[in-house]
Amino acid sequence: MPIVKLQQVTYHYPFTEKPALQDINLEVEEGEFVAVIGPNGAGKSTLCYTLAGFIPHFYKGELKGIVEVDGVLVQDSDLSDWVLKVGLVFQNPFNQISGAKYTVFEEVAFGLENSGVPRSEIIRRVEEVLQMTGIADLADRSPYSLSGGQQQRVALASILVMQPKVLVLDEPTSQMDPIGTREVFGVIRQMAEQGMTVVMAEHKVEWIAQFADRVIALWEGKIYLEGKPHEVLTDERLVEKGFGVSRYTTTARLALPRGLWQKERPLPVTLEEAVAGFSALRNARRKQG
Amino acid sequence: MHERLSFYVKRESALHQLNPLTKLTLVFGLILPAFLVPFYWTPHLLLLLVVFPLAFLGKVQGEYFTAVTKLILPAAGFLFVMQALFIPGGETVLAKLWFLTLTQESLMYAFANAVRIFVMVSSFTLFMLTTHPSELMSDLTQRGLPGQFAYVIIATLQIIPQMQAKASTIIAAQRSRGLDTESSFARRVQALVPLVGPLVFGSLVEVEERAIAIEARGFTSRRPKTSLREIYDRPLDKGLRWLLILIMLASLVSRIWFS
Numbered sequence: 001m002p003i004v005k006l007q008q009v010t011y012h013y014p015f016t017e018k019p020a021l022q023d024i025n026l027e028v029e030e031g032e033f034v035a036v037i038g039p040n041g042a043g044k045s046t047l048c049y050t051l052a053g054f055i056p057h058f059y060k061g062e063l064k065g066i067v068e069v070d071g072v073l074v075q076d077s078d079l080s081d082w083v084l085k086v087g088l089v090f091q092n093p094f095n096q097i098s099g100a101k102y103t104v105f106e107e108v109a110f111g112l113e114n115s116g117v118p119r120s121e122i123i124r125r126v127e128e129v130l131q132m133t134g135i136a137d138l139a140d141r142s143p144y145s146l147s148g149g150q151q152q153r154v155a156l157a158s159i160l161v162m163q164p165k166v167l168v169l170d171e172p173t174s175q176m177d178p179i180g181t182r183e184v185f186g187v188i189r190q191m192a193e194q195g196m197t198v199v200m201a202e203h204k205v206e207w208i209a210q211f212a213d214r215v216i217a218l219w220e221g222k223i224y225l226e227g228k229p230h231e232v233l234t235d236e237r238l239v240e241k242g243f244g245v246s247r248y249t250t251t252a253r254l255a256l257p258r259g260l261w262q263k264e265r266p267l268p269v270t271l272e273e274a275v276a277g278f279s280a281l282r283n284a285r286r287k288q289g
Numbered sequence: 290m291h292e293r294l295s296f297y298v299k300r301e302s303a304l305h306q307l308n309p310l311t312k313l314t315l316v317f318g319l320i321l322p323a324f325l326v327p328f329y330w331t332p333h334l335l336l337l338l339v340v341f342p343l344a345f346l347g348k349v350q351g352e353y354f355t356a357v358t359k360l361i362l363p364a365a366g367f368l369f370v371m372q373a374l375f376i377p378g379g380e381t382v383l384a385k386l387w388f389l390t391l392t393q394e395s396l397m398y399a400f401a402n403a404v405r406i407f408v409m410v411s412s413f414t415l416f417m418l419t420t421h422p423s424e425l426m427s428d429l430t431q432r433g434l435p436g437q438f439a440y441v442i443i444a445t446l447q448i449i450p451q452m453q454a455k456a457s458t459i460i461a462a463q464r465s466r467g468l469d470t471e472s473s474f475a476r477r478v479q480a481l482v483p484l485v486g487p488l489v490f491g492s493l494v495e496v497e498e499r500a501i502a503i504e505a506r507g508f509t510s511r512r513p514k515t516s517l518r519e520i521y522d523r524p525l526d527k528g529l530r531w532l533l534i535l536i537m538l539a540s541l542v543s544r545i546w547f548s
């Protein structure tokens with residue numbers, strides 16, 4: 001039984017002609033890690049808002065089709081109940097700071113205070129999550145004094161601490177360096193292993209290839225391609241529609257007609273795969289003499 | 290950016306340990322007598338015998354006296370000079386300066402008023418130095434203040450430094466595009482007009498995003514909220530609050546009685 005179910009979902013923002021989402025059909029299994037890619041304006045954020053219930057509960061406009069999580073229709077649930085089930089980490093970390101708290105520790109605790117968790121458990125869960133997201137040393141800092149990447153970690157921690165069944169992330173590493181990105185992907189993968197369902201809008205295809213179970217490519221509000229990360233991320237059709245493509249894929253694609261990439265070998269997405277491919281070719285040539 | 294968003298100074302002191310509501314009552318328990326009791330030396334005595342010792346009791350005398358010299362004394366001093374010179378009346382003329390007359394009565398009156406202001410600002414300063422804003426809000430929310438209300442108060446307290454930071458970013462950005470913010474006053478006012486747009490519109494967009502963001506953290510949940518901070522309300526606090534309420538009532542009565 002899939003935990004997330006979208007059927008024939010079409011959504012128009014108020015006063016707009018063109019749908020931001022069109023005929024979306026999507027099922028996500030419990031514990032699955034799905035990545036959503038797409039050029040700017042493809043509808044990634046809109047999809048995230050829909051999953052998290054902000055469409056239709058906060059953004060009005062016209063929502064058609066079925067949005068169901070854990071067997072409950074979004075229209076039948078209050079937003080305040082829905083957010084406990086589906087947690088959303090937004091694109092802009094600065095605007096996610098509650099504005100009511102003075103330290104990172106308090107900021108992360110905010111969601112638990114609101115949902116009535118006892119104090120001792122709040123403290124235990126916040127400490128655990130701060131460790132996990134690598135910001136334990138920032139606990140006493142003001143959330144405003146942090147860098148963008150650090151604020152993104154705080155935003156992630158603030159939602160993770162609430163232990164939602166479904167975790168939705170909208171470009172959660174956009175302001176992070178490669179080390180931060182790697183850590184965050186690692187944490188999210190770990191959550192998925194523990195049974196949390198993850199849907200993540202993200203540009204960084206090399207990381208998606210390593211960590212996600214499935215990739216959805218959105219284009220103009222529609223699902224354009226869908227499948228295993230490597231199949232989707234190396235699909236030629238992504239290039240013409242302006243999707244971000246890994247430079248290793250591009251390199252190998254250019255090398256292929258020149259005989260510099262083995263035909264039977266799938267195109268690489270990550271550096272490791274590219275290196276493995278090129279060394280395999282060199283070794284094969286050496287053998288031939 | 291702004292690491293310090295509040296005046297609070299973390300220390301272990303008797304004043305820090307008091308319940309936030311007790312301290313808030315104390316603020317008004319000082320202000321009301323200072324303004325209402327008809328005995329002339331009341332504010333002066335309060336200042337010397339209560340406010341100053343309280344600063345030491347709260348172990349924030351350093352911060353407090355810095356605030357006194359930088360803010361409270363200049364403000365009270367200005368008020369004193371203005372009132373002493375410009376309040377008419379009084380018989381005992383001490384000095385005459387062109388059209389201004391300085392009388393003993395207006396001098397006394399101005400002095401008492403300046404000390405009243407001194408007491409008022411001091412009480413608030415001591416309150417803010419020894420009370421964490423989150424603690425105050427948690428306490429008031431637990432006493433039944435609606436969460437939305439508490440949020441608005443505390444978010445407003447934080448918005449001013451944020452707005453300042455944003456305004457300076459926008460000014461820097463506009464200036465780098467050749468905006469003149471440094472010449473004559475009129476031109477500078479003119480130059481400010483294009484800054485208003487981004488500041489206000491940017492803030493509106495942010496308000497919407499922030500509203501969704503706190504919603505995502507279960508802010509409107511109907512479950513009873515809990516609090517990370519443990520707030521004590523000891524019998525001493527309750528006793529003090531009653532005493533302070535009595536003092537406030539007594540000042541009010543004395544005012545009505547003797548006038």
Ligand SMILES: Nc1ncnc2c1ncn2[C@@H]1O[C@H](COP(=O)(O)OP(=O)(O)O)[C@@H](O)[C@H]1O
Pocket residue numbers: 013014016020038039040041042043044045046047
């Ligand atoms: N609040 C809104 N009101 C009207 N149109 C919007 C709003 N937010 C986004 N859109 C439009 O919906 C489409 C999808 O946007 P979005 O989901 O933000 O894309 P992405 O996150 O992939 O960049 C875009 O055409 C965008 O202009």
Ligand SMILES: [Mg+2]
Pocket residue numbers: 044045046091170
């Ligand atoms: Mg987006």
